Amino acid sequence: MNAPEQQRMIGASVKRKEDYRFLTGSGQYTDDIVLPQQTYAVFVRSPYAHATIQSVNTDAAKAMPGVIAIFTGADLAAENVGGLPCGWLIHSIDGSPMREPPHPVIAHTKARHVGDQVALVIAESVKEAKDAAETIEVEYDMLPAVIDTAHAADPGQPLVHDDVPNNTCYTWGHGDKSATDAAFAGAAHVTTLEIVNNRLIPNAIEPRAVNASYSPQDDSYTVYVANQNPHVERLLMAAFVLSLPESKVRVVAPDVGGGFGSKIFLYAEDVALTWASKKIRRPVKWTADRSESFISDAHGRDHVTKAELALDANGKFLAMRVHTTANMGAYLSTFASSVPTILYATLLAGQYTTPAIYAEVKAVFTNTVPVDAYRGAGRPEATYVVERLVETAAHEMNIDPAELRRRNFIRAFPYATPVGLTYDTGDYEACLGRALELADVAGFAARRDASKRNGKLRGLGYSCYIEACGLAPSNIAGALGARAGLFEAGEIRVHPTGSVTVFTGSHSHGQGHETTFAQVVSDRLGVPIDNIEIVHGDTGRIPFGMGTYGSRSIAVGGSAIMKALDKIEAKAKKIAAHLLEASAEDIEFHNGVFRVSGTDRTKTFTDISLAAYVPHNYPLETLEPGLDESAFYDPTNFTYPSGAYVCEVEVDPDTGETRIDRFTAVDDFGNVINPMIVEGQVHGGLGQGIGQALLERCVYDTETGQLLSGSYMDYAMPRASDLPSFNVETAKGTPCTHNPLGVKGCGEAGAIGSPPAIINAIVDALAPLGVKDIQMPATPHRVWSAIRAVQSPATHS
Known part of the structure; x- marks a missing residue:
């Protein structure tokens, strides 16, 4: 049988x-792990954005009950503990390598952002460690701070690092500048946008945590950590910071409650606790509280961009020109340098046959928390630039936005873009067509009229995204500056x-x-x-x-x-x-x-x-x-998921409140292993994208460098009531041609494609009033102000 x-x-x-x-x-998370003879750590952090550290007096703290040890930057410097490394080398246009100022594990001579760690207190309990930390006297000499991304490199600005002129890490170029400039010179129409991609604060449900233990029996370390790539953590910490054989360090990342990129990196806390565990011969645990996470976890995005799209009289794309200033924060985080370059500019072709593209990126240091990869990492920023330009050009040229996209879609594969990628497969027309059908775009005019009768404004916005997933292959990544295999x-x-x-x-x-x-x-x-x-x-x-x-x-x-x-x-x-x-x-x-x-x-x-x-x-x-x-x-190419998103919003012109009435997402992920899990991934990404588009914004006081959005009281995370019922469909798909499963990846798509669709819809709703652009997040106040500005420009200029 x-x-x-x-x-x-x-x-x-x-x-x-x-x-x-x-x-x-x-589940077993890092904070659930309690080891024999467990001790607990608390960090003393700088309350100033920029200050020299004159002295750190720990005498009173050392006498506090339960205190086991206190370490400062001077202690680590005395033992030649290295700084945190950056994993990607970028070169400037002139061929010079990027500036890599030291990133000390514990600040020794200078604090460079609010939250920079200046001392480590270890005690028998968290409460005793906190009590002792409050008695540590740090004498600071405050310095002027530079916060504003757009002006960080201006002459006369305070220097975050004395040996980095104009706070400029690198100025990097990609694409054919002369061909791009020539295409603009002969264009029938040029669309220009000033774009701010707002700084975001990752908020995984589980805060970062570390529990490090040293074994004198074999001179080895075991580090439990909420991290997304344990081997990379071990490699960077052992080989580049603590000068330990990797065989002597075991890194365990148990259950991890979300990461979204913020737990990829090697953080100072991980190193400090590992080093300290040998000094005290006992395990040391640290778990961030939420407010501490806001000033210690790497932030995301924070780009200021001037973007231009050149078209002929029929709406065919001729060229794109992009100049971006990207904020690195106070130090280079693990993969920070690659995000606004390799992961950003290489995606500026989008789904379109734009013949010439040139991007120039200036990376700057500021007295803020370091900025690194956050869900999508460069791809959301690129898609936002491309899809805002395309939608704006369509309105300016009086061409239906869907039709303008169709005129410029890539249709023959494989397709080599002018920014260095080769897409293996795709069917962008099919995704857009299905999205228009599911979104009932044909019935939009009637719904818009109904909203108008109720005193509301209704808008429709599109976004056709593509991303490069898989981060590969190693040889090409290495040629582009990666310091690790992929x-x-x-x-x-x-x-x-x-x-x-x-x-x-x-x-x-x-x-x-x-x-x-x-x-x-x-x-x-x-x-x-x-x-x-x-x-x-x-x-x-x-x-x-x-x-x-x-x-x-x-x-x-x-x-x-x-x-x-x-x-x-x-x-x-x-x-x-x-x-x-x-x-x-x-x-x-x-x-x-x-x-x-x-x-x-x-x-x-x-x-x-x-x-x-x-x-x-x-x-x-x-x-x-x-x-x-x-x-x-080791893959031979990236994979290229793509999709078409349609967002429909209703805006109350009296209050500026925006309600997403409908959101349709059609994605091509190639072959799908588990449709239910994929749908959940898309839902999660859409939630994060909606958060960026409508609610979330990390705000610093530009004078003092204080984080003004340092808790959930001031940083608006999306709630269930902010999200619509998504209409999500995975297209039949075009399987990837170069991996054995034909899969493409789905985890970041929703966060990449949704922000431009939402902003395009809001601008479409406000267009009859004369509003042509609005920056993220489109909060009620920002929308209300935009409406009032066009109604009374003299008053709201």
């Missing part, structure tokens, strides 16, 4: 395996009874890897999904991997697993051939059964796994026992 056909796992909406422990409170690792360990353990260098912090990766293995081997365990986040158990960011998990991590599965299947077929007395070339494998082609002679997967470990009847002379294979996958 034939074995029953197993349901295909790839493409099935399997409920997440990991949710049971999360929903029942059984491969991924996977190991498949088949146990004697046929159950499987998968070790992956990817890391899950909410994406559902324990389900989707198990689906891939189950589909391939015919093993029940409940018999498959996914292990990740522990450098002591998994092969060296690059972690999770840039929507790379299934495209790169999943491909490494597929390569390991190829090896498993090849070896298993040889074992089956021996047991079935056939040639390995004649063995077929399907649905967990090995069969001699054209016969009814079979062996189950469990038969083979047992034979691999009980080799009584086994070709030992040609095969080793066991069924355990590893593989590394």
Whole structure:
């Protein structure tokens, strides 16, 4: 009798395996870990944006109850503890390398932003550490601060680092400047926009946390940390900061409650606690409170841009010219330099056949929290520039925005863009057409008229995004300045009874890897999904991997697993051939059964796994026992998810309040492993994009450098009532041509495509009043002010 056909796992909406422990409170986060002889850390942080540190008096604090040790920047400097490294080298237009000022683990001579750590207090309890920290006397000599991104490089501004003239880290160019300028000179129409991509503060549900322990027995360290890529954390901390052999440092990232990019980086707290754990010979734990996170976690975005689009008389795009000033904050964070360059300018072609593009990016230092990758990392900024330009050009030339996009869509693949990428597949027309249908754009005019009768303004906005996922390949990334490889690792360990353990260098912090990766293995081997365990986040158990960011998990991590599965299947077929007395070339494998082609002679997967470990009847002379294979996958190209979004808003002109009435998202993610998880990822991204477009904005006082939006009282995170019921659909899709699963990545899409669609819709609603542009976030006050400015320009100029 034939074995029953197993349901295909790839493409099935399997409920997440990991949710049971999360929903029942059984998850294990870094703060849940309490080690024997546990101690607790609190950081003393600078209350000033810019100040020299004259002295740090810890005498009273050391005498406080429960205090074990106090360390300052001078202590780390005395032991030659290095500064935090930047992982991507960018060169300026003149060929000079970027300026990389030191980033001390604990500030020694100068504090450069509010929240810069100046002392570390370790005590028997958090309360005792906090009490002691409050008694530490730090003598500061305040200095003028520079905050404003747009003017940080102006002559005469205070210098964040004395050896960085004009606060300029680099001035980088990309594209063909002469061809772009020539196209503008002959253009029939030029659209110009001044764009501010607002600074955001990541707010994962779990704050950052570290628990570091030193073992004198073998001179080793174990670091539990809420981090997205444990191996990179270990590499940077051990090799570049503490000068330790990597074999002596184990980094464990247990359950992580969200990251969105903010937990990719090596932070000063991680290093300080690891170093201190050896000094006191006891484990040290630190968990940020929310207000502390606002001034210590890397922020996102913060670009000021002048963007121009040149078109001919028929609306064909001729060229794009972009000048961006990007805020790095006070120091270079781990991947900060790559975000407004390699991850931004290379996406400025969007979905369009623009022949010439030139982008110039000036990166500046300011007395603010460092800025680094945040969900999308450069791709949202690029999409916002492109899609605001396209929509504005359509209105200026009186061309329907959807029609203008159609006239310029890329239709033949592969397609080499003028900014260095080669898109392998896509069907942008199909996505846009389906989005227009689902959004009922045909019925918009009637809805607009109904809103007008009720005293409201209704607008429709589009966004057609593309992103580059997978961050690859290593050789090209290296040529562009990456100081690390961008491969991924996977190991498949088949146990004697046929159950499987998968070790992956990817890391899950909410994406559902324990389900989707198990689906891939189950589909391939015919093993029940409940018999498959996914292990990740522990450098002591998994092969060296690059972690999770840039929507790379299934495209790169999943491909490494597929390569390991190829090896498993090849070896298993040889074992089956021996047991079935056939040639390995004649063995077929399907649905967990090995069969001699054209016969009814079979062996189950469990038969083979047992034979691999009980080799009584086994070709030992040609095969080793066991069924355990590893593989590394270094992709040959990025993957290119794309989509079309349509947003419909209603604006109250009397209050400026904007309500998203409808939001439609159609995405092409290639092949989809788990549609339910993908839909959830899109929903989450849309929520973050709506937050940026309408609510969120990190604000500093430009005189003092104080963070004015330093808590949820002043930083408006989106709530359920701010979000519409999304109409989300995954297109049939164009599978990726260069990875074995045909997948593209989905985690960042919603955050990339939604902000321009929302702002385009608001501008469309306000256009009859004469409003031509509005900056993010489009808060009620900002919308109300824009309306009043056009109604009474002399009063609201």
